[in-house]
Amino acid sequence: MKAKYDTCDYCGGRVFEKRVTVDLRLKGKLYVFENVPVGVCRKCGERYYRGPVLERLEELAAHQNFFKDKIQVPRFDFAEAAVF
């Protein structure tokens, strides 16, 4: 069953639940979760996370259960690369 969300705090748009990929940093580590139910504003795209969902993500990261695989991500140092 999909959760109900209030209208968007930023633009007043309607918020609908979608299953999205969430990148989360916990204790300095980056975790990627797929198919997470998150409220997404239809107008501006702002995301709204429900407490129990966030708790579950932290629990999964902490216990490493349901862990699928590791992915590599490109890393940059903007200070080295930026020329203004």
Ligand SMILES: [Zn+2]
């Ligand atoms: Zn919005």
